[in-house]
Amino acid sequence: MSERNTLAHFLHDAGLAAWFGGSLMGAVGVNGAAADVDDPRQRARVANAGWSRWTPINALAIGAHLFGGAQLLKQNKARVKTQQGVLANTNIKMGLTAAALGATGYARITGQKMIKAGDVPVAGGTAALPSTPPAVAKAQKQLKALQWAIPALTGAIIASSALHEEQQRPSEVAKGSLKGLPSTIGSLGSSLGSSISSAASTAMDKAKESVPSNCS
Numbered sequence: 001m002s003e004r005n006t007l008a009h010f011l012h013d014a015g016l017a018a019w020f021g022g023s024l025m026g027a028v029g030v031n032g033a034a035a036d037v038d039d040p041r042q043r044a045r046v047a048n049a050g051w052s053r054w055t056p057i058n059a060l061a062i063g064a065h066l067f068g069g070a071q072l073l074k075q076n077k078a079r080v081k082t083q084q085g086v087l088a089n090t091n092i093k094m095g096l097t098a099a100a101l102g103a104t105g106y107a108r109i110t111g112q113k114m115i116k117a118g119d120v121p122v123a124g125g126t127a128a129l130p131s132t133p134p135a136v137a138k139a140q141k142q143l144k145a146l147q148w149a150i151p152a153l154t155g156a157i158i159a160s161s162a163l164h165e166e167q168q169r170p171s172e173v174a175k176g177s178l179k180g181l182p183s184t185i186g187s188l189g190s191s192l193g194s195s196i197s198s199a200a201s202t203a204m205d206k207a208k209e210s211v212p213s214n215c216s
Contacts, residue, residue, distance in 0.1 A: 008071035015065030016161065019100070020154035022058050026051060027147035031125030040121035040129060044136075047125030048115045055108065062104070069097075079167075086167055093160040100153035107146040113139045 030050035034043045073080070073090070080086050117136045123129050126144035128137035 003075065005072060005075050008068045008075070011064040011068030012072055013068070013161070015061045015063070015068060016154065016157060018061035019058065019065060019104075020151055020158060022054055022061065023104075023147070023150040023154060026054060027151065030054075031143075031147060034122075035124030035127065040123070040131075041119040043124060044114055044117070044122045045119055048111065051111055052115070058104070062101070066097075076168075083167065086164075089160055089163050089167065093157060093164070096153055096157045096160060100150060100157060103146055103149050103153060107143060107150065110139050110142050110146065114143070 031047055034047035034050075037043045037046050076086075080090055114136060117133065117139075120133055120136050121129050121131045122136065122140065123132075126140045126147060128140050132140070
């Protein structure tokens with residue numbers, strides 16, 4: 001394709017990189033560092049403060065990624081329809097994105113429970129102590145899974161995006177378009193046949209209407 005989509009590519013890639021990198025750093029750095037705080041009642045406060053500062057930036061990153069992705073999909077809709085393999089990869093990427101959005105949103109909701117609980121004793125950002133209130137311990141258990149699920153899902157999106165880039169190579173476009181040609185021709189043939197049949201039926205109806213009623 002000769003038309004450039006530099007801004008869309010930047011928003012898509014930079015937003016995804018921040019989403020992936022921020023979630024991974026939070027799991028390793030923020031939650032891990034909270035465990036090093038001497039006072040068990042201050043550990044949750046440290047982890048919550050770090051995530052609260054990152055949340056608005058993460059929201060902007062996700063928004064940029066989604067906007068850039070939508071623009072790229074719009075510009076490449078012809079390839080999605082005709083090049084073999086592109087539609088399947090697009091559907092996989094959309095599914096991964098929906099899952100990552102769901103996990104991120106749920107992590108935010110669960111994190112709010114931690115914030116509302118206040119200064120309770122914990123072992124770390126996602127690790128409880130025997131003295132940790134049950135509701136907080138449950139939230140931490142969920143966050144412990146989510147903190148790794150989000151970078152895993154966004155990392156899979158990066159892999160899918162890398163495949164999309166490979167599929168845009170001229171050789172891949174030509175090969176994929178040729179492989180997808182039979183189904184495209186079949187679809188066009190079916191549509192053309194339907195149009196011809198409809199036109200023929202209309203012509204016959206008009207011909208019958210033009211015949212005088214007293215003709216035998």
